[in-house]
Amino acid sequence: MRKEIEQAVELLQRKDAKSLEDALALLQGTVFSFSMKVCGQRQDAEDTMQEVLLKSVPNLPKFDNPKALVVWLYKVAKNHCLISRRKSKFAPKQALSLEELMPDRQELETLSGRAADGTPETTFLRRESAKRLREAVQKLPSEYRLILVLHDMEELADEDIAEITGLELGTIRVRLHRARLFVRKELAKEGQHRAGRQTRNSRQEKDLSPLPLAGSPRVEPRERRCKEMFAELSDYLDDELDDSLCEELEKHVDGCGPCQAFLSSLEQSIEQCRTAPQESPDSYVAARLRREVLSEYQSVMSKAVKRGKNHATRA
Incomplete structure (x- = not known):
């Protein structure tokens, strides 16, 4: 398991905006680099990165251990990447003997x-x-x-x-x-x-x-x-x-x-x-996506707080 995953989980537990943004940056890099290796195309990797990060918003508060995050993150990335991957002209069509x-x-x-x-x-x-x-x-x-x-x-x-x-x-x-x-x-x-x-x-x-x-x-x-x-x-x-x-x-x-x-x-x-070098997403694209995810996350958390207050009032 990559150390970036463990670091991201630690940051997510702090629940402040700066830690959340740092965690998202680590997860972005992990998903993009993985997707580049599987997809082989930068556009596909960026699409996968965006899809995975946006899907992660409701689940981020639930990740309290690295293994759970690893399985969820790579499963979603794998599914999206294999569906959207542009067919490589080099890819052999037969099974490997x-x-x-x-x-x-x-x-x-x-x-x-x-x-x-x-x-x-x-x-x-x-x-x-x-x-x-x-x-x-x-x-x-x-x-x-x-x-x-x-x-x-x-x-x-x-x-x-x-x-x-x-x-x-x-x-x-x-x-x-x-x-x-x-x-x-x-x-x-x-x-x-x-x-x-x-x-x-x-x-x-x-x-x-x-x-x-x-x-x-x-x-x-x-x-x-x-x-x-x-x-x-x-x-x-x-x-x-x-x-x-x-x-x-x-x-x-x-x-x-x-x-x-x-x-x-x-x-x-x-x-x-x-030891292969990790590929990084375009800094502008990555920063824009983090802002979008943070905004969505704050909206989700705000709704959760309101639901909690309403429940307490009715009780």
Whole structure:
């Protein structure tokens, strides 16, 4: 959960105008940034921000804990954003197949070569810009993109995501892992392309066939156990594996150069998602919306006070 949510709840409890405006500013930023990641278009994100903030007016006094606010806020934003989202020209129409997201022989040899040369995949991934990350996320089908954004970018727990989406925890874990693999593959493409050229040139000069890691037998990229390891990596990185499976995976990875390199590349792409810069709404649009919400909130509170006085008088 983002700290902005917790701060907003604290401010809402103070119930004074300045604290309310500060809380709205935090919520605006959270909703807009989330909507940009899901919608991909600034106008859609601003529309969602406005819709969510105006809908929140009657509910603001009720939010006395961050979890309640998180579930309500993201559920409303998700519903509006997915309905109004302008269709991305990049969005794949098919479901993500785990087989298609696995690294092929060429990529694993490239990854292994980088590990042997002391040039890890992370070096290439660090060079990818925020723009490339946004493009990779937007290429995801919406059902996968939503889970990735909520988990890795908005830092929500699986249980909160289940409440927001209505999905089973197992479905969330599957979609998250496939979304991570897809983004990793997109971010690694340029690095693979560059490294592939270097590797081909080097082999042509030395007239050598593809080499395994020094001191290690050739590891077939499509060996069944490697594929099983790849399928479990997200659970491993999120501490979702039981101890016996975790120990088995670590033992395999320790002796498998391609799996080590692939795990490193996946870790780095997840870290990029988690540290992606938050996009901010236009300051003029945001200020105007806050004034509108504050005015509406004051009207709601005034009516509530009048109802309370009338009830007391009748009593």
